[in-house]
Amino acid sequence: NAGVTQTPKFQVLKTGQSMTLQCAQDMNHNSMYWYRQDPGMGLRLIYYSASEGTTDKGEVPNGYNVSRLNKREFSLRLESAAPSQTSVYFCASSEWTASYGYTFGSGTRLTVV
Amino acid sequence: RKEVEQDPGPFNVPEGATVAFNCTYSNSASQSFFWYRQDCRKEPKLLMSVYSSGNEDGRFTAQLNRASQYISLLIRDSKLSDSATYLCVVSSEYGNKLVFGAGTILRVKS
Numbered sequence: 001n002a003g004v005t006q007t008p009k010f011q012v013l014k015t016g017q018s019m020t021l022q023c024a025q026d027m028n029h030n031s032m033y034w035y036r037q038d039p040g041m042g043l044r045l046i047y048y049s050a051s052e053g054t055t056d057k058g059e060v061p062n063g064y065n066v067s068r069l070n071k072r073e074f075s076l077r078l079e080s081a082a083p084s085q086t087s088v089y090f091c092a093s094s095e096w097t098a099s100y101g102y103t104f105g106s107g108t109r110l111t112v113v
Numbered sequence: 114r115k116e117v118e119q120d121p122g123p124f125n126v127p128e129g130a131t132v133a134f135n136c137t138y139s140n141s142a143s144q145s146f147f148w149y150r151q152d153c154r155k156e157p158k159l160l161m162s163v164y165s166s167g168n169e170d171g172r173f174t175a176q177l178n179r180a181s182q183y184i185s186l187l188i189r190d191s192k193l194s195d196s197a198t199y200l201c202v203v204s205s206e207y208g209n210k211l212v213f214g215a216g217t218i219l220r221v222k223s
Contacts, residue, residue, distance in 0.1 A: 033210065040121070042200070042215035043157070050209055058210065090156055099145040099208040104156035 002026050006091050006105035013081040013112045021076040021108050023091030031094045032074035033102065034058075034066060036087040043090065049074055050097075081112045114139055117214035119201050125220045130191045134217045136201030137183045143212075145204035146177055148186050150197045151216065157200055160186075191221045 004025045013019055025032065030051050035043040035058075045058030049068040063085060065077045074093075078085060088109050092102035119136040126132050138146075146163035161168065163175040163184055174187040184201055201214040 031209075035213075040215055042117075043213040045210055045212075048210055097204075097208045098211045099204050101145075101147055101159050101162065102157075102211060104158070106156050 004091055004093055004103050004105035006089075006108050008108060009106065010109045011111070013078075013110065015082060015112060017081050018077065018079050019081065019110075020078075021089055021091070021110075022073070023075065023105055024073045025093040025103070026072065027093060027095070027103065028071070029093035029095050029103070030071070031096065031098065032068065033092045033094075033098075034064075034074070034076045035090045035092065036060065036085075037090060037107075038087050046076065046089075078110075081110075083112045086110060086112045115214075116140060116212045117201055117203055119214040119217045121215060121217060123218035123220050125222060126191055128191055128193060128221055128223050130221075131187065131189045132191055132219065133188075134186045134199055134201075134219075135183055136185075136214050136217075137181075138201075138203045138212075139182070140203065140206055140212075141179075141182060142206040143203040144208055145211075146175075146184050147202040147211070148173075148175055148184075149200040149202055149213075151200055152197050157213075160199070188219075191219075193221050193223060195219060196221045 033048040034046040047066040091105040148160040149157040198216040
């Protein structure tokens with residue numbers, strides 16, 4: 001029972017480099033989300049996908065792109081990393097709407113130098 | 114103004130104590146409410162949903178006051194293992210995403 005799996009767990013990037021954070025869930029959930037967590041600011045929504053084939057911007061989408069590859073997978077891409085994107089990134093999923101609550105992945109700690 | 118506001122703490126309490134956290138939310142159209150627990154360097158995990166009538170799960174009691182737009186969490190007989198950050202969470206107006214408070218730190222000491 002893996003739940004939500006995120007890779008990688010840790011990453012260090014140089015400014016300007018690109019990378020993709022992977023997220024997969026095996027619970028047949030319809031909705032998936034990407035959040036970032038910074039000290040004192042709580043979790044902030046970057047992008048979400050209410051169902052396969054749809055994506056929407058959240059509170060802080062600038063500098064990111066997403067792909068809902070299929071029902072299981074939702075990736076987050078940083079095209080040109082900046083130090084301001086140093087954060088902990090969490091992927092989450094919910095069965096239908098967010099009203100059911102989320103299941104989170106274990107997170108990716110990203111440092112941009 | 115933040116959509117969900119919590120006292121960041123930390124709340125330092127002895128084992129066996131009762132401790133209460135409150136949070137306020139700004140969107141009166143929010144329909145779903147939760148408390149999540151987050152251990153250091155771990156992902157948030159659902160502690161309990163919060164219902165208008167109030168609900169209890171063992172030593173944990175959650176209350177919702179829609180008129181005043183605040184949510185509370187009461188922990189009785191605190192254990193060392195209760196030490197964590199507690200996140201107050203509300204749904205967006207359309208229920209399609211969750212908004213998180215910054216969290217309240219609880220430290221239970223022996």
